[in-house]
Structures are given as C-alpha cells and as structure tokens.
Amino acid sequence: MSAVPNGNLVRFPELHPALDEPSALMEANRCLFCFDAPCTAACPTHIDVPRFIKKIASGNLKGSAFTILDANILGLSCSRVCPVDVLCEGACVMLRYNKKPIEIGRLQRYAMDWFYSGSRSLTVEVQAAAPTGSSVACVGGGPASMACAAELRRRGFEVTIFDNRPLPGGLNTYGVAEYKLRAMDAQREVDLLRGMGVNFGQAEVGSEVSLEGLEREFSFIFLGVGLGAMERLDIPGEDLAGVVDALRFIERYKTGPELSVCGRVAVIGGGNTAIDAANAASRLGATEVHLFYRRTEREMPAFRSEYDHSKVEGVHFHWLAQPLEILALDGRAAGVRFAVMQLGAPEGGGRRAVTPNGTSFEFPCDMVIPALGQSRLTGLMAARGVDVQDGSIRIDRPTGRTSNPQYYAGGDCVNGGREVVDAVADGKRAAVAISEVSRG
Amino acid sequence: MADLTTNFAGIRSPNPFWLASGPPTNCGEQVMRAFDAGWGGAVWKTIGEPIVNVSSRYSSIDWNGQRMMGLNNIELITDRPVETNLREITEVKKRYPKHAVIASLMVESKREAWHEIVKRCEDAGVDGLELNFGCPHGMSERGMGSAVGQVPDYSCMITEWVKEAARTPVLVKLTPNITDIRAVARAAKRGGADGLSAINTINSITGIDLDTFTPRPNVGGNSSHGGYCGPAVKPIALHLVQQIASDPDVGLPISGIGGVGGWRDAAEFMLLGCGTVQVCTAAMHYGYRIVEDMIDGLSNWMDEKGFRTIGDFRGLTLPKIMEWKDLDLNYKIVARIHEDKCICCDLCYIACWDGAHQCIHLNGHAKPADVEAGSKARIAVTPIAKLDSGRPVAQNDRLPHVDEAECVGCNLCWLVCPVPGCITMEQIDTGLPKQSWAQRVGQ
Numbered sequence: 085m086s087a088v089p090n091g092n093l094v095r096f097p098e099l100h101p102a103l104d105e106p107s108a109l110m111e112a113n114r115c116l117f118c119f120d121a122p123c124t125a126a127c128p129t130h131i132d133v134p135r136f137i138k139k140i141a142s143g144n145l146k147g148s149a150f151t152i153l154d155a156n157i158l159g160l161s162c163s164r165v166c167p168v169d170v171l172c173e174g175a176c177v178m179l180r181y182n183k184k185p186i187e188i189g190r191l192q193r194y195a196m197d198w199f200y201s202g203s204r205s206l207t208v209e210v211q212a213a214a215p216t217g218s219s220v221a222c223v224g225g226g227p228a229s230m231a232c233a234a235e236l237r238r239r240g241f242e243v244t245i246f247d248n249r250p251l252p253g254g255l256n257t258y259g260v261a262e263y264k265l266r267a268m269d270a271q272r273e274v275d276l277l278r279g280m281g282v283n284f285g286q287a288e289v290g291s292e293v294s295l296e297g298l299e300r301e302f303s304f305i306f307l308g309v310g311l312g313a314m315e316r317l318d319i320p321g322e323d324l325a326g327v328v329d330a331l332r333f334i335e336r337y338k339t340g341p342e343l344s345v346c347g348r349v350a351v352i353g354g355g356n357t358a359i360d361a362a363n364a365a366s367r368l369g370a371t372e373v374h375l376f377y378r379r380t381e382r383e384m385p386a387f388r389s390e391y392d393h394s395k396v397e398g399v400h401f402h403w404l405a406q407p408l409e410i411l412a413l414d415g416r417a418a419g420v421r422f423a424v425m426q427l428g429a430p431e432g433g434g435r436r437a438v439t440p441n442g443t444s445f446e447f448p449c450d451m452v453i454p455a456l457g458q459s460r461l462t463g464l465m466a467a468r469g470v471d472v473q474d475g476s477i478r479i480d481r482p483t484g485r486t487s488n489p490q491y492y493a494g495g496d497c498v499n500g501g502r503e504v505v506d507a508v509a510d511g512k513r514a515a516v517a518i519s520e521v522s523r524g
Numbered sequence: 525m526a527d528l529t530t531n532f533a534g535i536r537s538p539n540p541f542w543l544a545s546g547p548p549t550n551c552g553e554q555v556m557r558a559f560d561a562g563w564g565g566a567v568w569k570t571i572g573e574p575i576v577n578v579s580s581r582y583s584s585i586d587w588n589g590q591r592m593m594g595l596n597n598i599e600l601i602t603d604r605p606v607e608t609n610l611r612e613i614t615e616v617k618k619r620y621p622k623h624a625v626i627a628s629l630m631v632e633s634k635r636e637a638w639h640e641i642v643k644r645c646e647d648a649g650v651d652g653l654e655l656n657f658g659c660p661h662g663m664s665e666r667g668m669g670s671a672v673g674q675v676p677d678y679s680c681m682i683t684e685w686v687k688e689a690a691r692t693p694v695l696v697k698l699t700p701n702i703t704d705i706r707a708v709a710r711a712a713k714r715g716g717a718d719g720l721s722a723i724n725t726i727n728s729i730t731g732i733d734l735d736t737f738t739p740r741p742n743v744g745g746n747s748s749h750g751g752y753c754g755p756a757v758k759p760i761a762l763h764l765v766q767q768i769a770s771d772p773d774v775g776l777p778i779s780g781i782g783g784v785g786g787w788r789d790a791a792e793f794m795l796l797g798c799g800t801v802q803v804c805t806a807a808m809h810y811g812y813r814i815v816e817d818m819i820d821g822l823s824n825w826m827d828e829k830g831f832r833t834i835g836d837f838r839g840l841t842l843p844k845i846m847e848w849k850d851l852d853l854n855y856k857i858v859a860r861i862h863e864d865k866c867i868c869c870d871l872c873y874i875a876c877w878d879g880a881h882q883c884i885h886l887n888g889h890a891k892p893a894d895v896e897a898g899s900k901a902r903i904a905v906t907p908i909a910k911l912d913s914g915r916p917v918a919q920n921d922r923l924p925h926v927d928e929a930e931c932v933g934c935n936l937c938w939l940v941c942p943v944p945g946c947i948t949m950e951q952i953d954t955g956l957p958k959q960s961w962a963q964r965v966g967q
Contacts, residue, residue, distance in 0.1 A: 113589035116942055119874035119892070122922065125899040128906060141588075170907050180867040181943060355910075385910045481903060503906040513903075 095367050096262035099393070100164075100190055108194045112141035115186045118177055123188055126175035128509035129156035133172055137191055146206070149199035152192055153208055156512075157234035158227055158273055160200060161256050162505045163193035164265045167356075167387045171505070200272050207279045211240035218303040218522045221246060223289045226254020227504045228308030228495025230277055231511030232518075237280045239519045244283040244302075246293060251339070252284050254310060256504060258335040261360035263367075267338050295468050299490060304518050307470070307477060307486070307493035308511060311458035311501055317352065321410030322454070326417035330361035330455035337364060344369045347450030350420050351375045351399075352407055354384040358455035359391065362399045365453065373399045374447065378406040378425050383435050408444060410452055419448040461497055476500050484514030492518060526826035527833050528819065530564065532799045533719035533777045534693040535652040537624035539564035540834055541790065541818050544721075544781050544802035545628035545654065545697075547599065548812070552612030556619060561812035562819055565624030567721075567802060570601035570656045571609050571641065572630040572668075583730040583740035583747075585756060594756030595805045596730040598741060598748050600662045601630050606641070610648035617649040625649070626695070630656040630668050633678065635685045642689040652692045655683065655717075657708070658699035658724025660751050670724070673699035676711035683715025695779060697721040700764055709768045709776070719777040721802065722768060723761045725751025754805040758783025762796060766845055769797030785814070787821030794834055795841040853964065854956040857933035857949045859884070859926045865946035868922035872937035872947060883930035884937060887921055928952070 103111065115137045123133040131152055139148035152159035168174070168189040176185030199206055220236050222229035225247025233243040251257050256270035278284065287293045289309075298305050314329040316322060328336070330353070337343040345368040351358050354377035366373045375394070377384055380403040384391060395401075404425040411419040423444050428437040460475020469488035471478040477486055477493040484492045494510025496502065528539040542565035543549050543558055550569045558566055577599055585594040602609060617625055627645040631637040642653060657673030664671040672678045679696065686694050696712035698705055700723040709720055727749050732739050739747035761782020768774050780793030785806035793801050806814055831837045861872070861884075876884035877892050886895055926937075938947040 110589050116869045116871060118868075119870040120886075120896050120899050120922070122868065125902065126904055128904045130900050130904070167906060177867040177869045385908070499905065500908075500911050502908055502911070506906050509903075509905075 096266075096364075098164075099263045100193075102197055103187070103190050103194050108140055108191060111187050111191055112137045115141075116177065122175035122177060123172035123186075126171050127156075128171075128503075128505045129162075129512065130509075131155040131159070131172075131192070133188055136195060137186065137188070140191060140195060145195060145198045148195040149206070150208075152195055153199070156505065156508050157208070157231055157276070158256070158504060158508050159192060160196040160273055161227070161260075161265050161270055162508065163189055163196050164269070165256075165260050165504050167389065167503060169389050170387060171503075200269075200276075208234070208238065208276065210237045210280050217242075218518075219243070219301075220304045220306060220518060221298045221302040222306045222308055223295075223298070224254060224308040224310055224495070224497075225249070225252035225284070226308055226310050226495060226507060227256060228310075228497075228507035228511040229254075229306060230273065230282075230308075231508040232306045232308065232492075232494065232515045233282045233511075234277055234280060235512045235515030236518065237277075237282055239515070241519070241522075242283075243281075244285055245277075246285045246287050246289050246298075248286065248288040250286065254308075258338060259331055259357075260504075261334065261364060262338055263363070264360075299468075303490075303522070305491050306484075306511070306514055306518070307465070307491060307497060308495045308507070309461075310496045311460065313459055314454065315456040315459050317407055317410075317454050317456065319407055319409055321412055321417065324410055324412050324417045325415060326450060327410060327452045327454070330357045330453050331458070333361050333453055334364060337368060345451060346370065348372045348374065348448065349451045349453060350447055350449040351453045351455060352420070353377065353455035353457070354379065354386060355455060355457060356386045356390050357457070358453075359386050359394045359399075361453045361455050363394055363397045365451070366397050366399060370451070373397075374402060374449070375399055376402045376405040376407070376420070376422060376447075378404065378438050379436065380404060380427065404438065405445075406438070406440070407454075411446065411448075417449070417452050419446050420452055421446045458496070458501060460500070465491075482513065483517035484510055485517060489521075526823040526831065528564075528823060530800055530834065532624075532779060533652070533695065535565070535624050535626065536622070537564035537800070538622055539819055540794070540800040541565075541815050542567060542624065542626070542779065542800050542802045543807060543812075544804040545570050545656065546597075546804040546808070548804060548807045550602065551604070551609075552616050555612075555616050555625070558807075558812045558815075559616075559620045559623045562815040563623075563812065565626065565651075565800070567626040567628050567654050568609065568613065568650075570628040570630045570659070571606055571645065572601050573632070574603050574605055575600040575662075577603055578743045580741040580743060583750070584754070585730055592754055592805070592809050594728075594730065594752055595754040595808070596728050596741070596750040596752050597725070598661050598743075598750040601628075601656070601659070606644065610644055613645070613648045613650060617651075624651045626652040626654050628654045628656050628697070629686075630659065630663060633667055633672065633682060635688075638682060638685045639689040642686055646690065646692055650692060652695060652718075653686065653690060654695040654697050654721055655686060656697055656724075657682070658697045660699060660701050660725055660727045661749060670699040670701055673697075673708055673724070674702050676707045679708050680711040680715040683712050683717050687716035693718040695719040695721050697724055697781075698764075698768075699724045700760060700782075701727045704767075705764045706767055706771045706774065709771065709774045713774055713776055717776060719779065719799075720768060720774070721779040721781055723757075723764050723782045725753045726757055726760065728752035753782065754809075755783045755785055758789060762792060765793060765798060766796045766842065769839065770842055770845065785809075787818045787825065790818060790822055791825060791837075794838050796845075797839040797842055799834065799838060849962040850960045852958045852960060854954050854959050856952045856954045858928045858931040858952055859933070859935075859937050860948050860950050861924055861926055861937075862946055862948065863923055865943050866923060867943055867946075868924075869942060870922055870924055871940045871942065873924045875936050875940045880934050880936045881930065881932050883927040883932075884924045885927060886924055 136148045136151040172188045173185040219242035222245045253270040349365040349370040351362040405422040423440040425438040426441040471487040492514040495507035530540045545567040581599040584592040587593040627650040659669030663669035696717045779800045780798030781802040790801045941947040
C-alpha cells in the first residue's frame, strides 16, 4: 500500500462520485425489479442486479454486498470500471421506455463501499478443506486469477497467485485510469482475497519459477497472464526520450513517484487506453492534449462514453492521421509527422480500410504517447501443450479448460482483451470447472 | 363553467373543499390564510376543555421512496382556551362572511356541557357544528371521541342534547374503528343530525424503530396507538362512505374525509354521494396551496363531462356498487399485451405465475426457475467492436404472451405493468346472457 501515492486523490477526483444514502434509496426504489432481468443477463458474471438493488432499498446492505460478491468477487472494481452503458445499464428496460436507466454501477459501488468501509471487517466465507486436497496455481495476478482463486478458496482449494510485480491486482492496480479505480481500492480486493486464505507470491513465471515446476507442485494451473506489452509503432524515433507508451505512462503516474506533464502531448490510437492516457496527460498538467487516430470517429474502438468524457476533459481529436516518424530535437521527441489517410471499402470485419492519400503534416509536441493496444501472446505456452491460436489461448468456453487438461485459462490472454468483468467471469467459470473435475 | 358553490346541510361555502378539523385549522390566523389560498370552508380544530399534548405527536409510513403515504397522530384536541378560539372565529367570520366556519366540538358527556359549548360557538358566529365522536386516541380514554362514536346509543343521546340547543346545522363525525359504521350513522340520524362527516382517523401503530425497538411516534421511549390518515386510508374511507350513502335508514348529506389530496380524490368521494370533502394530511404535507389545483382540476373535469354543479354527478356511482352475488358471472375479459409498448420487464409474467393463474408465457411454457437458469447459463461478454464485428445481435426472447384461453381476467398483469397502455383488459363475447350467482343458485 505504501507504494501508492496519495497526490492522485487530488489530481484525479473520481469520475462518478459515490451516491449518498437518500440518492441511493431513491435510485434503488426506481428499479422495476424485472423478472429474469436483462441487466443480470448482460453482466458477464450474472450478478443478480435487481436483487442487490432491492436489498439496498430494504436497508439490507450486508445482503446486498454478498449478493454482488457471490457472483463477482471483484464487485468493487467492477462497480467503478465497468462500461455499464454497454453492459447492465445498456440492457436496462427503462431505456425502451425513454427513461434514464437505473444507475446500477453507482448502486453497486454504494453496496461495495459499505462492505469495505472502515471498521466493518467482513470476510467472505470459505470452506475449511477441499474434498480432494487439490491445490491450484494461478499465474498472473490480475482479475481473472483473482476471481478464479476466490472461487476455488470458497470451495476449499489451496490457491497461490503468482505475479511478477510488487503489488498484485494486475491492470486493476497498474493499468486502469486513476479517476475510475484507485490503486488503493484495487488493493482492498487483494486484501479480501488474503483474508480468504489466498496465497500471493511475487515471481516471474517462466524464469524464476518454471511451469514444469508448477505442474509438479500443483494439481491445476490457471493462466491469467493477460496480454503482453503495448504494440510498437515501428516508426523512426520511437525510442527517443519523451516517448512513452500508454500503459507504462498510466502505471507510472498511478504507482510511481509524482509525475507531471508539461507542454503539448500527442496520443496515438483510438482505443479506451488511448483515451485514458489522454485524459491523464491533461490532468497531469499538459497544456494541450491531441489524440490522433488513423480512421474516423465512426470506426474508433473506444466506448462512446469514454470518447464523450474525453471531449469534456478537453482532449482534441484528429482523424485519418497515421504516424510516419517521431521528430527529434536535441535527442528528445519534438513532434510527429503524420500521413493523411483516406477511407476505403469495408474490410472483412466491417470496418473501412484506410490508405494514405499521399500528403503528410507535422505536429510539434513535447511528449508522444503511443496507444496501439497490447501485443498478443507468442508461442511460449505451446511447449506445455497449451494451444494458442491467433495470439489467444484456446479454451473450452464453458469451462476454461485448455488443450492440456492440467491447464485452465481466462481473461485477456483468452478473450483478446476485454473488460475486468469478463476476466472475472472467465476465472469463476474455470474455478467451477476445476472444482467439478476434482470431485470427479 | 362549472359552479362549485355548495350548500351542504344548510352550510354554504364557495366550493366543496373544506379543511378538516386538525392542525391546519388550529387558529384564526391559519384559517384566514387558508381562505386566502382558496379553501371554501374550515372545520376548526376541535374545541373543548384545553388539553396538554405530548412531544412527539406524528409518525408516517413512507413507501418506495415516497414520503407520508400514511400519517399517524397522537395529538389531542385544541390546547388553547375556548374563549381564544371563539374570539378568533368571530374575527374570521367578520372578515370572511361567505366562507364556512364549522366548530368541531368535544366536551365531557354531560348535557349541560354540550348545551353550553353549542351556545357559545353559535354566539361566536359559526356556520355549523361538527361533533367529534371519532378521535381514536387519548380523548377516548377519558370517555370522549371514539368512546362515544363506538356506542350508537351514546352517539344518539349526545346528538339529541346538541340538537336541543343548536340553531345551526349539526354534523356528526364518524369513527371507522367500529364493526359496522352504519349503526352509528343511523343513531346520529335518530338523534337528529343534519349531516355526517366520515371518516375520522383509523387506529394504528405506524412502525417500530429496529435499533431501539421503540414504536413511533416516540414519546420518551414509548408510544401509544394513534389515528391513521393520508393517501393510504382513501380506499377504506371510500368504502365506509359508500356504506353510509347506500343505507336507506341514513339518508343524510355526507362530508367525505380520508386521503383526499387532489381533485380526483374529491370527485371519487362525490361520485359516492359526498357533498363536500375535507382535507387535512395533504395540507399538512404541502400547505394550503394545494387547493388551487383541486378547484381548477375539478372545474375542468366537470366542464369536460358536462356537469354544471356538484349535484349533477353526486352519487352517480352508487347504483354501480352492489353485492357480489348480483355481479354478472358471464362477463369475460382477458389480458392483451401490446408488443410495441412492452419494455420486457416481465413483471406480468412472474406476477401471473406466482400470484395468479399461470397463463402468461415466455419461451413456450417454461417455468420461472427454468427461464432464469437459462439466462444464467448463457455466456455474456462485454461487446468490443474490434473483437466482435460480424457477430449477430442477440434476439429479444423476453416478450411475454397471454394464453387467452387460460386467462381468468383477474387484472393482475395490467396492475403490475409499469407502462401505460401496454397491457389492456379486453372484453370477450362469451355468447352467454347475463347471469349472477344469485340467479344461478336460484335456478
């Protein structure tokens, strides 16, 4: 916890402040209590949304919190980071009625804040001992492994999570924008798992600890290793000072020494992480933040809500611009030269292709933040009999089992990079499957 | 333009909206402000030997985030001297000669005491008297209020005493805390009453603090049963008013009380035979200003329906209320769900399965637990444009369907549906002639 700087509380006030009690009650009462609710169906972890909301309305906050945690052990972080407008709130029937959807995310946070507040020290019950005495190693300390580990502990398994960084939590700790989820809140969920008896080990699996070793020591191995480092631009000037990729940038300001930004910043990419980095640069002191994307607003992969928020933060958007070169001055990045693109015919996936129109322009700036998405896995797992296809570990979808029956997998390394809640759902499904296999 | 002027049992007022006896009519300054706001009459806070009140005095029921669905009080009658009240009544009548001021009265059950208070009030200039035989708390322990109203003979006797002295119309205010309200209504009639007011508050305990186990309202850790009123009591009041209004042995004008908060409520009481309505809780909640829409709304509704005076529609609904045995067994309605309006909350489905007759269906004839299990077994993911392009959009399979052959026409689905006009109850021609239970068993 000491590694988490507090200055960020000031620079990154929360995007969605907590509901107070009267507002929470009013909002909870507004919920229709749908049967077989679409919000529950839309949630990858199938939290029984109307149930936890009606428990808030009835004043049963403990019951509400456990309704959430029973389905999703990372209910706290999900309440803050989930893109609710494309999940539960996007499925709310109120929308079909020209009414504002129920603020499910904020109500979930209300119940989670109650659960985690100060003196309450509630824990999730676990079964004393596994029927089989099986033990499981979870590789990678992010949401998928945490969800898998928690579900396994509930069923009495011994579980150890291995992560190569000082703090567990994966992207929740290091990669999610501070105004959405604070590292200290991510650590509260880690502490909850510790309280449930999950072991945490800091080790780089593959070098300090080998997979072969884990195979001998543990009955099952869950791979929740996420994706790799951010993709490189592969253009001249990429290694100049003043160029830092979006994930490293977010990690630095979230956990490193106080970081500030000055001057003009160019962010390259059109995804949610590009937006997070652009917003962060703005809050950290940049005079101007400009985001460049090679297609247009229509094709941009970022969620609509993220894009809208970023405009409010004052980020300038530029379309049809693909970087050709990062320009240097005195050994530092001083600008980017972009090719102007034009839209072509739709590609296989339905998005329109872009081609250079032959012109280019230079954009002078003081810092460049590439955000092209994270790299996919390489064939590292193949040696252990774990099939990888198109950079993702191949699994049996309902169970998370890989081509090697001792290995299960979930999260970004399986789904190509979705949300925290998807990783939680994957981890939980794998844990249930492991438990069932162990029982025979 | 509708004419709202009222002559109720000989008491005239510019409109049928009176403030009921209670905190909003505690003193002259209040009543004058109420008249300025538009109220047609005021029944003064019950006058009698001044009492001492406790603190606190009110408690309420909130429902789904709405405040004061029902209000409870343990306040007693006026705590001010009789002469103060009477002096203010005189002042009010001097300034507002066309508005109705009715004195609510409660004194000990002695003929002389009643004769004296009647004479003093009438000398002060009241337009009428209302005998408080209904107050269910505190005063009843002293042999007054509902202690009188629960015994028809006492009610008759005191009404007779009052009528011996009274020159203005005498209304008897009835308590609902009795097995058959008609018995007391008939007794009041026998005693010579000119009109009835119904209902007074209902005995109640509104709730208990789950931390201290103290009932509400809290008086130093204890409480006492109080009088319940407000929107929650309206259906009970409507029924009791209908009971009196339909009774051939009563036949008196009725001033309707109980949950009136707007013109719609007032119109309903009038359709069941009331000539005026009295309001207390709504004025306590929102202030005197609510009367403006009561007048405006009722006038507009009367214009729309072609009613010139309240007499034109008073009691119109009474013939439509009959005994169950006389209802038509061959009248048949079924629920229709209009898919274009359905938001798929499926509240009708679960209500029909768990609370009615299992004739609304999703996905064939799956039972609720199977429907839910199906949804939970489905794998859902966050839609990510980059990863999901070309993936088909999930079909909506949540539209509920009514099996009309099985539908008993109970109305429950229509009642729970949150969308106006989405479910309608439609008549089916059974091809059978009207037949009541009485007719069927008589055959």
